Amino acid sequence: MTKSRGPTLRDVAERAGVSTATVSFVLNDTKPVAAATRAKVERALAALDYRMSPSARALRTGRHHAIGLLLPDLANPFFPLLAQAVTESAWARGHAIVFASSRADPAEEAEALAALEERADGIIWIPGGIAPTRLPTRPAVVLDRPSPALIAYDSISADHYAGGAAVAALVQRLGHRRIGLLAGPATSPSAQSRCAGFLDHAEGLEIVWRQEVMFTLDLPESAAAVLADPRIDVVVAANDVVAIGALRVLRGLGCAVPGAVSLIGFDDIPWAALTEPPLTTIRQPVAELGDRAVAALLDRIAGRDGPAQHHLLPVEVVERGTTRQHTARAA
Missing domain, CATH: 1.10.260.40 (lambda repressor-like DNA-binding domains)
Known part of the structure; x- marks a missing residue:
């Protein structure tokens, strides 16, 4: 037949x-x-x-009509959320998305960049670290994690530094003074920028302890140990995933949130509104981040010249149930 x-x-x-x-x-x-x-x-x-067929179109035009999207991992729920925003914007503009994840490994990131360059007209890239070992040769836009090493590429990011400053202002307004800081990894530009924004605006606050953690729900034993410190009034977490992990540890310690200690995250992932109590956090403009990144990349693919442009989008404080006005606790 x-x-x-x-x-x-x-x-x-x-x-x-x-x-x-x-x-x-x-x-x-x-x-x-x-x-x-x-x-x-x-x-x-x-x-x-x-x-x-995509291959036939690419042979005829030299264009794939596809955008590469390189994520550092898929475990952090913020990145799939951002990937969805990029995908919707790309499809609305007639482009498909080709995904890859580097698992925050420099060697895998280099391989993923090379593979995407064969299949896409340009790349939207969330770097896994501060100093990548390979740079894109096709048009590229850095999303979420701009850094001095990537200053030659357009970048779209939430204003992480301003977000950290907003956390400090919230802590001060609530009357807290003694802080436990679950800082993100030193390899993450966004985490470091958030931490710097907080510390630079922490007038009158005492950092009782500062613990570096990865962006994961499963906090290390060292983090669980410092969370038991009875001196702290509030825990400031590098992102919502870390904050939810801290909430779980505090509950296991019998420490009431926000009765005994307040808790603040960053990102406003969907889970943040579903915890008990719901998580106070800093909201990133996810839809706008994805749309602006796609628009910037398509401009470069179309041949726009000129110096790299860097855009910081505003963030928003979202107060929920894990924070309250500070009251002195009995000895």
Whole structure:
């Protein structure tokens, strides 16, 4: 039994009453086509259910009409949230997304960049660390984690430093004075920027302890030990995942949140509103981050020259149930 072939470019052209070249112009968007003619071709394409293979399009135009998205990991729920925002923006602009994860490993990140460059017209990149071992050769936009090592690339990020400063202001307004700081990893530019913003604006606050942790729910024993410190009024966490991990530890210690100690996260992932009590946090503008990154990358793919542009988007304090006004505790 012979397999029936799919519709060809000539089939579409005959149905639309145009030349095959005109159909090609519409498919590849390589030359202007009158609106009425384009509409006829698009109706013919839909009627015949014509599909051009991505490889054929890339061979004809040199373009994949796909964007690479390189994430440092998939365990942190903030990154899939950001990936969804990028995907929706890319699809709205007629581009597919090719995903890769580096697992925050420099060697895997270099391999992933090379693989994406073969399959995509440009790359949106959330670096795994401060000093990558390989840089993209195709157009690229750094998302969420700008750093001095990547200053040559456009970047889109929430204002992590301002977010850290906002946490300090919230702590001061609530009357807390003694802080337990669960700082993020030193390899994360965003975590370091948040920490710097907090510390630079921590006038009148006492940092009782500062513990560096990875972005994970499973906090190390050293973090669990310092969370038992009865001197602290509030725990400031590097992100929501760490904050939720801390909430779990504090509950296991019999430490009431926010009765005995307040708790603040960062990101406003969907889980933050579902904890008990709901988590006070700093909200990042996820949809705008994804949309701005896609728009910037497509501009570069289209040939925009000029120096790299760096955009910091504002963040927002979201007060929920894990914080309250400080009252002196009995000895």
